[in-house]
Amino acid sequence: MNNKYDAGDRVFAGQGKSHRPVRRVVRPTGAAFRGRFPSTKSDRPVSFESLLERDALLLFEFSPGVAAYREQPLFTFYRHGDRMRKYTPDFEVTFVDAGTRLIEVKPDYKLRDTEEVDRLTCLAEHFQRLGTDFQVLSETEIRRSP
Template identity: 45%
Template sequence: MVEFEELLELDLMHLLEAAPEVAAYRQQPVDISYPDDDALRKYTPDFEVLLTSGQFLYVEVKPQERLSDPEIARKLEAIRVQLERDEIRFEVLTCADIRRQPRLNNIRWLYRQAGTAPVTAGAADFGARRLAATGPHTIGSAHAALRGTGLDPAILILKGICACDLDHPVSFETPIHLAQENSHERFRISRRLGF
């Protein structure tokens, strides 16, 4: 069971890395004290996520079947209540949230296309302007339009500068466009989370 949770956490990290709404995150960041009947217990969330809005979010990753355990459900509710008192959002993500397909496979595909070279904000803005001037584009035609710049359209999608429909299989024929702030098309880790 632990290996399964670790793989879920790795998949969540892919999503966090690709979400423009996420400024930073860290694993097992802090210990939190919460009341549990007559005892004070400690809990360490799987992730602390800092959103670009400045809001913090603690995330627990659990396989769905573990949530039906009454003891785990009671513990998670006690933690949620304590964090709510501290004005910190708390979400429990399951396999269904994290491994929603084809979204997760699309993110993985984009990562393979994007490469590992770092991209500055200035370079990304330059790429966005070039695509705006020569569009509309598919991922393939955007790749050709960016030739010689060191940019790939996949990195612009992952940075939230460009957008495409991640709820359908992504390929070089997938249309892309410049993302609009707060657009419903911007990448979301989970529709349930709303960011």
């Protein structure tokens, strides 16, 4: 079942037990490492588009504070400069305390690009206005030793 997440601010999501990503995740072309991760918390295979995303799934799967997670959970339109852009976060994580957070996974080197930082700042402000938790995770957080 697909429901609007918040139509007033043009954020849309697929809801329900049988999750369908809002865009196709695993594409057969390209050189990137893609696949599906067998998740017990999500009760189904979860798709990923990079080794870093796969490592984030391992983090979610084995973190006791995470109840469930899903890939490509919604899409939204946000203003970046003088243009409207469409955005799909990598994951939505549901915590055992029933809170949720949208997660974007980026390698550290991309977070040194000023244009990417500007785009992510616009996104963070967009989700803050909506009252939605949003976080960018890089390999510094994902691959940190316990």
